[in-house]
Amino acid sequence: MEGITLREDIAAKHKYAARDFGVGELVTMYGVIVGRTTQPISAGALVHTHNLKHEAASFEGKRSDYVWTPPDVSAWKNRTFKGFKRADSVSGTANYWIVIPLVFCENRNLGFMREALTRSLGYARSSPYESFAQTLVEKHRRGESLETELEDGLFAAPRPLFPNVDGVKFLEHGLGCGGTRQDAQALVQLLAGYIAHSNVAGATILSLGCQHAQVSLLQEALSRLYPRYNKPLHIFEQQKSTSERDMMARAIKTTFEGVKKANDQVREACPLSDLIVGVECGGSDGFSGVSANPVIGHTADLLSALGGAPVLSEFPELCGVEQSLSDRCTTPELADKFVSLMRAYEGAAKACNSGFDANPSPGNIRDGLITDAIKSAGAAKKGGTAPVVDVLDYSEPILKHGGLTLYCTPGNDVESTTAIAGGGCNLILFSTGLGTPTGNPVCPTLKISTNTSLMQRMGDILDFNTGPVITGEQTVPQMGESLLEMCIATASGEYVPKAVALGQDDFLPWKRGVSL
Template structure:
């Protein structure tokens, strides 16, 4: 199969492989002769189009033509522009039937049970600065701890540089030097602690008081997270985000939190040496206690799955995103929770999401968040229409509405159970919409803040990112990426494009992988590579 038409009413066709000018492709009517070369992932106009005519894909408007175009021409930024349909709440319109999950009945994962009933997929200890002034102390503590406790990934590049130096000194060819192969450290002092993570950031002082308040909510959400065993917090003492403000946010979020939280303020402690020595001693005492926690069986309804896309391409909405959406529907059918975020990448998909809501309150909240976000972007001369990156466009995502309708497929087809503000915790099973930017790291940071215990991250171009506390699983949209970047890809959905597997088959593979990752029996590549990316959103304009 060379092409695919996603919905009967579409007037563009997707190229599944590179197509040559002059070749013919099958359509529902007569064969269509291509007027130019069509790269894989790009779209071909199926019919002659006048200027300012609607471009339909996924069954909805994703743009308008900017000029007259002929059937067989490629859709591009020169002949097309972003356009969407208006949206409003009409009550529940969509019907959905839970999937057959009989093969998953009785399945469990091995997780860390918390006193409040939540279950973590990992057991991390956090070091958190209330202000950027403490980042250096964080770095000193990190250097002292991670190697000695067996958590650091061996740095192959150090040996590589040593080999290059040796080659220079001996007059040997640099081209023949290869990266040395090092065996990872197998000595972990605390076997039931999956890692010690450092949430360095550039906030906490300066900026606005609202920035500090938002940061306090975010840091409190990470301390409260079910994947976190406890935390060590370092403050300076004079910053905007005062220690008592952070603990007040934590009290509001979870007044019954039962985990060790250590706090130190440098201006009260005295010398840097005394601060770090006391911090390390007290942290070691706490680590000895939380190391007694062990994985225990938990039902799949305890999983909270964040779904994200980044480095998207023209296949994202056809392979990886629908497959992740199928896995999401399976989990919802099992009583679990799914978090779909990236509000700039829901532009053009609003109506289909509103039609899956039976709560006017949720619908009003979603519309308000979308409109305020969009208006803020437009006020500074930007807008959701500027969301696609050069890489997105180069690989066939021409308008934001096209990108968004493909991105929304990660959430599957189940009803929308709730709409959450940035850092607002998930409380309901089912599909939850979470307000975050589309920016990869800001979005994954926000998903973890709302309680995601695993993140499924689809990519068509290759995105090397992860999260400090939420294991992040990468799903490739195409075979070429999976072969080119196997060090970051966990699952390949390119089999959907080549026709060897169905969306449902890959969706089940994804859920099976999630169960194994949640149990610690497989370690996602992002975790292995220590891709611990953490960027707080200041609520400014970020697409």
């Protein structure tokens, strides 16, 4: 390729034209259409929002056959991870008890249970900020200057009474009533996924009694979607109790007994094919599609070849790559389902006078992702190259292994991670170019940095650096293999992700309106 002389200063991560463009010409990147010019652009000039608008290629169902050459996985053929074997599902990478309100009216009682159980069971994490604030209080009382330094270090590790249980997690939310019946159905299906999750040993449910999200709806969703479910499930309905104090005493005692029983489970050797790994991105930048996402994609391909189940979500961030994903589907029916979900989602956005083109955030745009198609073309690389073996709507259980699953979620980071964990992911790989603390209550989430500068600044919340791909020190396959090793260590409890260590338990159900 001939050299191109830049016509202006162009910051790292941003784009320049590889040739001269006239007004109204289509622009491609990563081999797909990513926009249309609104002004003439000379070769070597900056391409940005002032001269490019979003545009994506049309798509339909499966047009062509797809042939995949799997990567060599002989080095991992006989490998296992140390997980928690479940009789009703794949093995878990962690062992939690969960407490869930069926409706926001029970959040106060959920808070009381959190206060009562977290410290008494030894799961509280001492925050360095708490000791810092206490130092300020003591200095104030003594009439001293408030000048002081915050000590380095993460939250102090918990010292649980039951060491084989990783924690009791409280899934507070603002739904369950006041919306449509469809909202209630979507919520109970999501909650059923968390109750049946391979990382969950048992669950305590708090219900008021009169809400749309009825106990019967939850039980029906659990039996329909997870017919093999056989773990402890304890339900407490306030309007059927003699008093709030009575209900809370019974709920706390029952939860304590459940955690005690769950402590009998220990980690055992489990096949790597039991790993269901969600691939996610948030706070993306212009390097995301060059380093972190392709690295995650290679790890996803290794998992597919090993019989595992990588899962690609965030449908607004697949705009422009629909045809290539449709062609990767193993059957025309899967491709048709994907096309139908994409068109229905975009139609709902347009009905609200919006669209997928509104997805990129101000931070995305500042760091080079100037159209949704550019963002999507890079984001899709997280899914690797394996065939698409399943296409699922929100809150459907993930069942197919040995290839990629497409999972309909919003582009909103936490709504999406909440969804794929509820679908069954027992590990999440989350790329970021700007930095984000996102985590999940029951699914260990590894944060993957796109560049070394970010890792140096925010290493306290990030886990893995793909910056060496940018500098040429390592290749994408080399880093993908290293990331697979970190996945195995995390699934075995040998590496604790920063989000877990910091107690970053983000949980945000999707109220099926427009969320980009």
